[in-house]
Amino acid sequence: MELRVVLVALVLLAGPAVGGVVGDAGPTRAGGESSVQEDQATCSFPFERVDATGTAVRIEAEPERVVTLNPSAAQTMWEIGARGKVVGVTRHAMNLEGAADRTNVSGAGRTINPEEVVGLSPDLVLAPNTVGNETVERLRGAGLTVYRYREAGNVADVYRKTNVTGRLVGACEGAEGTVTWMRERLSVVEEATRDAEPVSALYVFYGYTAGEGTFIDGIITAAGAENVAAEAGVTGYRQVNEEVVVDRRVEWIVLNSDSRTLPDSPAFEETVAIQRNRTVVVDINHLNRPAPRIVHAVSTLAETFHPEAYAAANATETPIPSPTVTPTPSPTASPTRTTATSVPADSSTPTDSPTSTRPTASTPTGDEPTTTDADGSGPGIVTALVAGLLALGLARWRR
Structure with missing residues (x-):
């Protein structure tokens, strides 16, 4: 599928989301969790969302091949029922059920091996904030679509991240069900x-x-x-x-x-x-x-x-x-x-x-x-x- 990443002027980060672009640049930005939930209703593509780098990540069609660059993103994919889309995970996510069948994209130490990621030809790469912008841009430079999450500082942020992930990969119903389960258990x-x-x-x-x-x-x-x-x-x-x-x-x-x-x-x-x-x-x-x-x-x-x-x-x-x-x-x-x-x-x-x-x-x-x-x-x-x-x-x- 054709996936492209469009840079958005920084001024847009301070204003409301327009043109179907939903923001994830910060907790007070227009297009927060409520916008994610509203957008869950359609879960259609093409879809754009501003990530933590200030980039509007555009996904033309529902991703079928996803690489996760940290265990929490992988765990989220598993929980929302989208693990079948995951083709690559990092070494510390290998303990997830069935993850051993996926490609390990970790490099030496705790780094990411960009060549391994690119070789999997993913439709979407999910990256945490601890993956440096240099790595993110290197992957984007290789033609990959990379979505970088902002930091999760509390449980509410995990709800948001779960819904965001579901929307990005076309698993809105699974994400919504997972968040409902979390809220009810924590209640x-x-x-x-x-x-x-x-x-x-x-x-x-x-x-x-x-x-x-x-x-x-x-x-x-x-x-x-x-x-x-x-x-x-x-x-x-x-x-x-x-x-x-x-x-x-x-x-x-x-x-x-x-x-x-x-x-x-x-x-x-x-x-x-x-x-x-x-x-x-x-x-x-x-x-x-x-x-x-x-x-x-x-x-x-x-x-x-x-x-x-x-x-x-x-x-x-x-x-x-x-x-x-x-x-x-x-x-x-x-x-x-x-x-x-x-x-x-x-x-x-x-x-x-x-x-x-x-x-x-x-x-x-x-x-x-x-x-x-x-x-x-x-x-x-x-x-x-x-x-x-x-x-x-x-x-x-x-x-």
């Missing part, structure tokens, strides 16, 4: 946590934590907890400062299935979480990827933090199964108590395991090269991690 969590006293929780991965402004912070908050790091004034992703741990009540410690190692320090030993064995391990594929399965991460945490209220809320709701997959229970194994130089326990996620507990550009913390990337424009998790590493003088956090 149970909201009911369970509405009147519950928030607990205090600290997320720890490879000696780092997630503060205010991170996707993880939003998940912890949605599950009915106060993020200890955010309450301490931490922003982005930073190394765990023991003063924060000592000075604040840590009732729960949240780990992901790729990093079950707790820092071996007196500060952690004295926390309520350790003394009362209150740790919870959440599947990294649900926690670190801004895609529909975050519902399972939020639900797991809410049930852990507020078991009675969660059970009561579920008793008043009709169980709502996932529209396309059977939810995979999150791992519940106890975390490994080792020193800071230990290799974390193996995960079911086929990632390149790090050899130390310090996050690096190759540390599998989520999307490719996370966001988590949280998808879209602006810095995602990887950008924040790199910034944290560059800051590793490291100025100690201020309370």
Whole structure:
């Protein structure tokens, strides 16, 4: 099919969408989620939408061959019932059901192999915000149509991204059903946590934590907890400062299935979480990827933090199964108590395991090269991690 990309003058980004072009340049831009939902009614082609680069991506006919450049985009395609269109995924999406049959388009380290992508002759390439503009433009220069998402900073952004993806690939009904399922499941969590006293929780991965402004912070908050790091004034992703741990009540410690190692320090030993064995391990594929399965991460945490209220809320709701997959229970194994130089326990996620507990550009913390990337424009998790590493003088956090 003929696909073309048209550059749009920046002035259009500040004004209303015209000529059938729907915007995705930012949360306050005309053509936000409501416009996506209105446009879902037809789900016809040709179709144009402004992406995070300010480019109007025009799709002449419904895509039949799609390449995803990060796990969250791939997971979204799976959930909306469009995985049959996917011909290429990155290595960290290979754990999705049937993804091993697709071509791995990852390059060395955590990069994308443009030649591999081009060789698949895709009708559409879905790229997260953590895929650099240089790579996006290189693929466009090779004649491919590439849509780059803006960053997903919260659950509402995941709803938007899901609807956007459905509209781009001609799976509007599947996207709408998936978003409905997410909203209904999370309404149970909201009911369970509405009147519950928030607990205090600290997320720890490879000696780092997630503060205010991170996707993880939003998940912890949605599950009915106060993020200890955010309450301490931490922003982005930073190394765990023991003063924060000592000075604040840590009732729960949240780990992901790729990093079950707790820092071996007196500060952690004295926390309520350790003394009362209150740790919870959440599947990294649900926690670190801004895609529909975050519902399972939020639900797991809410049930852990507020078991009675969660059970009561579920008793008043009709169980709502996932529209396309059977939810995979999150791992519940106890975390490994080792020193800071230990290799974390193996995960079911086929990632390149790090050899130390310090996050690096190759540390599998989520999307490719996370966001988590949280998808879209602006810095995602990887950008924040790199910034944290560059800051590793490291100025100690201020309370």
